[in-house]
Amino acid sequence: MKLLQCILTANSCYRTGRKIKPKGVMVHSTGANNPTLRRYVQPLASTPGREELLAALGVNQNGNHWNRPDLDVCVHGFVGRLADGSVAAVQTLPWDCRGWHAGTGTSGGSANNTHISFEICEDGLTDPVYFQRAYQTAVELTAMLCRDYGLDPLADGVVICHQDGYRRGIASNHGDVYNWFPRFGRNMNDFRADVVRAMNGEEESEMIYYRNLEDIPAYYREAVAKAVERGALNGTGGGELNVSEDLCRTLTVLDRLEKLD
Ligand SMILES: [Zn+2]
Structure with missing residues (x-):
């Protein structure tokens, strides 16, 4: 996770x-619908590291960022796109x-008194790549905060x-984040x-799968073909193998040991 700091010192909050x-x-x-961080976050002349x-972040030409007085909102952080399009x-x-x-909330209480908060900048809510990057950054930011503040x-x-928070009586009736996460199969339990997982240092698995024999790199292909020929590897139907790179590597080692001949 890339984490910058730009404290909104002009915000009344x-x-x-x-x-x-x-x-x-x-x-x-x-x-x-505006995934850019510059929409909300801009430094002042006095902000350390302004340039x-x-x-x-890129420059907000509209003057509608949150580093100004007379707004009744402010959060502790944002997740969204930098000027180069990456998510931070x-x-x-x-x-x-x-x-x-x-x-x-309906209890008369407010999570303002208890919870650190951040906004994930929404886009048009249909891009799975942006969602995944923003979600993962939000996971990592939350993991860091839980670690730092000893939260379970x-x-x-x-x-x-x-x-x-609304359902618990400590926030106003807004739908976020259930207007977005479920579109990509995620909820707050996930x-x-x-x-x-992030607190335990487990990386998201980025396992590579190959669909067909032709997709498999040449240096693995012969061993995998042998396993198919010998009936040891049947694939997932419809002529598709869907083998992981891990399995390809294992088969290649076995082949070197002449176990597939
Ligand atoms: Zn909200």
């Missing part, structure tokens, strides 16, 4: 200066600053989204499980 003792992380998504930040996270408030992100992401009410 930051200037109010109230602190919290973080008890959880609330995940939001913006509800607007580097502007180069990385930016810290925008000190993590123990009281954010303005959850509103008030599986404990009740710790890692929740805005809509979860998210919490992925946070645990």
